[in-house]
Amino acid sequence: MNFLAIRYLLSKKRQTILTLIGITLGTAGYVAISGIMLGFQTYLLDQFINSDCHVRIQARDEPVDEKFVRETLFDEGAKINWIAPPSGRRGEDNIENVPAWTERLDRDPRVEAYALQLNYPVLTQFAKITTSTQLIGMSPEDFLRVSKIEPYVTHGSFMNLSKGAFQIMVGEDLLTKLGARIGDSILLSLGQKGSQAFKIIGTFRFGMRNKDEGTIYGRLADVQTLNHSPSKVSSIAVRLIDTDNSLEFAKEASGRSKELVQSWEQINENTLSVFKTQDIVRYSMTIAILVVAGFGIFNVLSMTVTQKRKEIAILRSIGYEPTDITGLFLTQGTILGFVGGALGLLIGYLICVMLSHIEVTPGRALGMGHMLISFEPKTYFIAFCCAFFSSAISSFIPARGAGKMEPMDIMRSDG
Amino acid sequence: MKIEAKGIRKSFGQPQQEVLHGIDFIIQSGEFIALTGKSGSGKSTLLYTLSTLDKPTAGKVFYDDEDTSIWDTQKVHRFRNQKTGFVFQFHYLLPELNVIENILLPAMKTQSQETYRKRGMELLDIFGIADKVNRFPGQLSGGEQQRVAIARALVMKPRVLFADEPTGNLDTYNGDLVMNLLKKINQEEKTTILLITHDPDFAKLAQRQIHLVDGRVNGTAI
Numbered sequence: 001m002n003f004l005a006i007r008y009l010l011s012k013k014r015q016t017i018l019t020l021i022g023i024t025l026g027t028a029g030y031v032a033i034s035g036i037m038l039g040f041q042t043y044l045l046d047q048f049i050n051s052d053c054h055v056r057i058q059a060r061d062e063p064v065d066e067k068f069v070r071e072t073l074f075d076e077g078a079k080i081n082w083i084a085p086p087s088g089r090r091g092e093d094n095i096e097n098v099p100a101w102t103e104r105l106d107r108d109p110r111v112e113a114y115a116l117q118l119n120y121p122v123l124t125q126f127a128k129i130t131t132s133t134q135l136i137g138m139s140p141e142d143f144l145r146v147s148k149i150e151p152y153v154t155h156g157s158f159m160n161l162s163k164g165a166f167q168i169m170v171g172e173d174l175l176t177k178l179g180a181r182i183g184d185s186i187l188l189s190l191g192q193k194g195s196q197a198f199k200i201i202g203t204f205r206f207g208m209r210n211k212d213e214g215t216i217y218g219r220l221a222d223v224q225t226l227n228h229s230p231s232k233v234s235s236i237a238v239r240l241i242d243t244d245n246s247l248e249f250a251k252e253a254s255g256r257s258k259e260l261v262q263s264w265e266q267i268n269e270n271t272l273s274v275f276k277t278q279d280i281v282r283y284s285m286t287i288a289i290l291v292v293a294g295f296g297i298f299n300v301l302s303m304t305v306t307q308k309r310k311e312i313a314i315l316r317s318i319g320y321e322p323t324d325i326t327g328l329f330l331t332q333g334t335i336l337g338f339v340g341g342a343l344g345l346l347i348g349y350l351i352c353v354m355l356s357h358i359e360v361t362p363g364r365a366l367g368m369g370h371m372l373i374s375f376e377p378k379t380y381f382i383a384f385c386c387a388f389f390s391s392a393i394s395s396f397i398p399a400r401g402a403g404k405m406e407p408m409d410i411m412r413s414d415g
Numbered sequence: 416m417k418i419e420a421k422g423i424r425k426s427f428g429q430p431q432q433e434v435l436h437g438i439d440f441i442i443q444s445g446e447f448i449a450l451t452g453k454s455g456s457g458k459s460t461l462l463y464t465l466s467t468l469d470k471p472t473a474g475k476v477f478y479d480d481e482d483t484s485i486w487d488t489q490k491v492h493r494f495r496n497q498k499t500g501f502v503f504q505f506h507y508l509l510p511e512l513n514v515i516e517n518i519l520l521p522a523m524k525t526q527s528q529e530t531y532r533k534r535g536m537e538l539l540d541i542f543g544i545a546d547k548v549n550r551f552p553g554q555l556s557g558g559e560q561q562r563v564a565i566a567r568a569l570v571m572k573p574r575v576l577f578a579d580e581p582t583g584n585l586d587t588y589n590g591d592l593v594m595n596l597l598k599k600i601n602q603e604e605k606t607t608i609l610l611i612t613h614d615p616d617f618a619k620l621a622q623r624q625i626h627l628v629d630g631r632v633n634g635t636a637i
Contacts, residue, residue: 003523007511314507317468318521318567319496321488408469 026289027344038374053237113145137223156202171212294394326403333395341387416574422474452627500568558589
């Protein structure tokens with residue numbers, strides 16, 4: 001009956017083409033929108049996972065309040081009258097027992113690498129311009145094993161940091177903001193603790209303004225010296241062998257320690273929830289489009305079935321069975337779904353290819369300043385399945401109706 | 416193929432109204448029967464009941480002494496496909512298919528269109544429309560369309576042909592042509608033919624007439 005189904009479709013070219021356009025647009029829309037959104041998400045995820053770390057261990061922000069003082073200093077049930085209730089914060093934000101942590105991380109088979117860091121805000125001064133930035137002290141060898149940061153380096157190399165004292169890598173935007181050049185020395189000051197000149201030996205660009213404008217990387221020892229706190233560590237960046245273990249690892253480690261242990265998912269929770277919203281929007285749009293296309297097929301086939309009543313009767317009288325008749329109309333729907341879906345994938349793919357050539361602010365994203373578009377096969381698979389099955393389902397109802405028609409009922413009602 | 420009707424009754428509608436009030440007759444294999452009677456006498460209902468397209472409310476139809484009421488649906492469909500042919504007042508050709516495809520439609524059911532292609536061409540030749548084999552129904556005259564419909568009914572070499580006023584929409588010339596073709600098929604292929612007609616002249620071409628009055632057989636004439 002496939003032959004006849006195709007003839008039916010070809011004989012109603014306009015109707016067939018209009019229905020196909022509906023399915024094709026729905027499918028192409030899904031592919032294109034998914035390409036854009038997933039491309040963006042992949043880019044951000046790559047930054048979360050690779051430009052930083054999988055798990056970060058840092059001192060817990062502990063407020064000193066009434067409850068804290070009561071629990072620490074007094075027996076349970078003690079009656080306390082405050083003149084003024086205590087309020088404050090623990091003075092130190094360093095990790096207390098670093099050797100215990102490193103020993104533990106060395107033992108854990110899930111850990112690929114870790115890097116000790118000391119981070120704190122500094123005032124950056126060059127000529128007459130002053131701006132505040134985050135200074136990150138780390139050992140370059142360890143840090144490069146934890147963060148896959150090399151692709152973002154635009155000049156110089158992190159490894160060179162260990163070749164001399166008081167050298168730094170800075171974000172490109174910071175360089176522009178200060179009006180400095182590579183090779184210049186800038187003054188980093190830490191309030192009363194004094195200041196120190198650092199030489200700029202390289203730059204990086206993540207494509208995120210706050211990072212590119214506000215981050216400086218230096219050697220751990222130098223940063224500790226500036227802070228007058230040798231051996232102080234404020235956080236440990238950990239890279240796991242399998243990224244998917246991050247959350248589990250963080251929860252497990254956090255439960256047993258004084259420090260706050262967070263996975264990249266927890267650190268970037270807000271952004272990830274935006275991804276979820278994006279996904280919901282993406283799926284709802286597609287469902288809406290495909291439902292419209294599905295109704296198109298339903299209408300067209302229902303009309304065809306009504307128009308073809310006499311032909312159904314004749315087919316039944318020459319021995320075609322109800323299943324043949326159902327098949328005849330179901331085939332038309334599935335052909336429309338198949339062809340529309342395939343065309344949609346092609347057009348969606350072409351749109352994605354075109355979009356991926358659109359230039360965005362140079363260096364604002366990976367991919368040599370072009371828009372990042374995802375070409376994930378899963379998207380194409382989902383798009384095709386949606387088109388195909390929504391067509392099949394919406395043609396099933398009229399098709400089954402056609403199969404149920406009895407030839408004599410048709411003849412009698414039509415005279 | 417011998418057809419036997421035993422006590423056929425058929426009722427329709429709510430409340431039930433009986434259209435056929437117990438019909439008994441035997442049609443011998445190879446007979447050409449004209450079913451006559453006024454409008455509403457139950458001719459068409461009887462024809463479709465005999466052909467298995469419709470089920471009698473009571474009574475039974477036998478083909479070569481086989482009780483059709485116990486056939487399963489598969490057998491009924493196979494029977495319609497292989498053993499019977501239908502011609503209606505209107506041709507009911509599929510406008511999307513050309514002449515030969517329309518004729519081979521019954522054979523397509525069993526994927527045997529190639530086996531019957533030669534037979535289809537022969538029928539077109541006999542019916543004088545061999546040159547129209549690739550035309551579409553819309554490009555044919557009414558008479559030609561009906562001849563294609565008859566070819567479609569005959570392509571599987573059915574043992575019985577049911578014809579419901581096949582000349583009803585045709586002019587005299589084409590009507591005669593169609594009747595002569597039916598007669599020829601009946602004689603040459605020994606196909607049993609059951610024909611409904613209002614035209615007494617055409618009825619006379621049959622070997623025997625079964626005349627219905629108000630759902631009862633009112634005499635047969637030869």
